[in-house]
Amino acid sequence: MAIRKVGVVGCGLMGSGIAQVSAQAGYDVIVREVTDELFQRGFKRIAGSLDKFVEKQKMTAADRDAVLARIKGTTKLADMKDCDLIVEAAIENFEEKTKVYRELDAACGPNTIFSSNTSSLPIGDMAAVTKRPDRFCGLHFFNPVPLMKLVEVVRSIDTSDATYQAAKAFAESVGKTVVTAKDTPGFVVNLLLVPYLLDAVRALEAGVASKEDIDNGMKLGCGHPMGPLTLLDFVGLDTTYYIAEIMFAEFKDTRYAAPPLLKRMVNAGYNGRKSGRGFYHYSAQA
Numbered sequence: 114m115a116i117r118k119v120g121v122v123g124c125g126l127m128g129s130g131i132a133q134v135s136a137q138a139g140y141d142v143i144v145r146e147v148t149d150e151l152f153q154r155g156f157k158r159i160a161g162s163l164d165k166f167v168e169k170q171k172m173t174a175a176d177r178d179a180v181l182a183r184i185k186g187t188t189k190l191a192d193m194k195d196c197d198l199i200v201e202a203a204i205e206n207f208e209e210k211t212k213v214y215r216e217l218d219a220a221c222g223p224n225t226i227f228s229s230n231t232s233s234l235p236i237g238d239m240a241a242v243t244k245r246p247d248r249f250c251g252l253h254f255f256n257p258v259p260l261m262k263l264v265e266v267v268r269s270i271d272t273s274d275a276t277y278q279a280a281k282a283f284a285e286s287v288g289k290t291v292v293t294a295k296d297t298p299g300f301v302v303n304l305l306l307v308p309y310l311l312d313a314v315r316a317l318e319a320g321v322a323s324k325e326d327i328d329n330g331m332k333l334g335c336g337h338p339m340g341p342l343t344l345l346d347f348v349g350l351d352t353t354y355y356i357a358e359i360m361f362a363e364f365k366d367t368r369y370a371a372p373p374l375l376k377r378m379v380n381a382g383y384n385g386r387k388s389g390r391g392f393y394h395y396s397a398q399a
Contacts, residue, residue: 116226116283117141120196122213124155124186127230128202130258133159134287135200136183137259143185143193152186159184162259191220198283200252202230205355210234211242218243226276228252232303233356236296237269246271250280253300254289256348264289269296298363299356307357308368310348311375313341317392318374324392342392346385354379 119140121132128144132155136142146152163180166172190213193199199217203210214227221227227249229239240249251267264284268277277293284291294300299307313331317324328340345353354371361369378384378391385391 116197116279116286118143118196118198119283120145120193120199121202122190122193122199122217123202123204124152125202126158126256127254127258128200129155129158130162130256131200131202131230131254132184133162133180133259134289136180138287139183141183141185143187143196145187145190145193147188149186149188152188156181156184156186162257190216193217194220194222196221196225198226198228198279200228200230202254205231205233205352207234207238211239214239214243218245224248226250226279228280230254232300232352233298233359235269235298236267237271240269240271247273248276250276251294251296251300252280252284253302255302262288262290263302264291265294265300265302266291267294267296267300298360303356303360307353307360310341310345310353311357311368311370311372314345314372314375317342318372346391346393346395349385349387350375350391351379351384 117140119135119142121128121142121144124132124144124146132142132144144152146155160181163172163177167174167177201210201213203213210229217227223245227243227245229236229251230253231251232253236249236251240246243249249269250272251265253265253267255261255263266277266281266284281291292301313327316322316327324342328343331337331340354375357369357371382388383390386395389395
């Protein structure tokens with residue numbers, strides 16, 4: 114299962130990052146977005162990221178140009194028919210993702226490996242809508258993809274050893290450290306991280322301390338690079354809420370039940386950095 118050409122579905126924050134590291138590792142990359150405008154927005158993000166590497170003398174301008182030349186865009190899933198590996202980084206919605214997989218399954222050859230960057234949805238359930246559940250796995254990257262070193266490779270009950278080894282080798286080839294997880298909601302990181310983030314919201318809601326003191330307590334007391342409420346703003350309150358809802362539905366464990374404060378903030382549109390306001394204000398960045 115030699116991987117030479119990589120397809121990426123979605124060119125948002127995650128998809129553009131996955132496309133960038135793949136092209137940096139020498140792979141030919143084709144990125145599918147629903148419109149060319151969305152692809153160009155993501156491509157501009159990739160170019161900006163690479164420009165920073167050039168400015169910091171971690172990459173030459175010629176290397177930057179070569180990376181960008183390896184990335185092509187399309188609005189048609191059928192254009193991914195020749196890919197050896199496809200990483201889906203579409204919206205975190207089961208119906209939308211499975212719609213993509215059904216179309217890809219019909220277009221791609223039998224040897225193409227499908228993978229999802231989902232952070233919470235069951236890999237096996239998505240694989241079940243295809244005729245290749247043995248060639249289906251999870252490849253969960255972390256934001257920002259060019260900087261974060263971790264990838265969770267997720268095996269469903271059907272994922273073959275060859276598929277797992279190919280996915281693991283690919284993740285390592287783009288400079289990532291791999292942890293292997295079974296197909297359970299949250300995998301390793303979110304299984305442990307989500308209750309921690311929700312507990313921080315509960316502590317604020319209960320008046321245990323101010324948001325600043327909760328964040329500083331975890332930064333200075335536990336050595337975390339950022340406090341939990343700042344991290345929630347970075348990840349996105351809506352994203353965390355959605356993941357928590359999926360995990361609570363699966364486990365029926367109150368640790369994954371979203372606090373009322375989080376739900377109210379999401380309903381009000383306070384989604385963190387991307388909306389300009391979350392637990393903190395980001396008006397200058399909005």
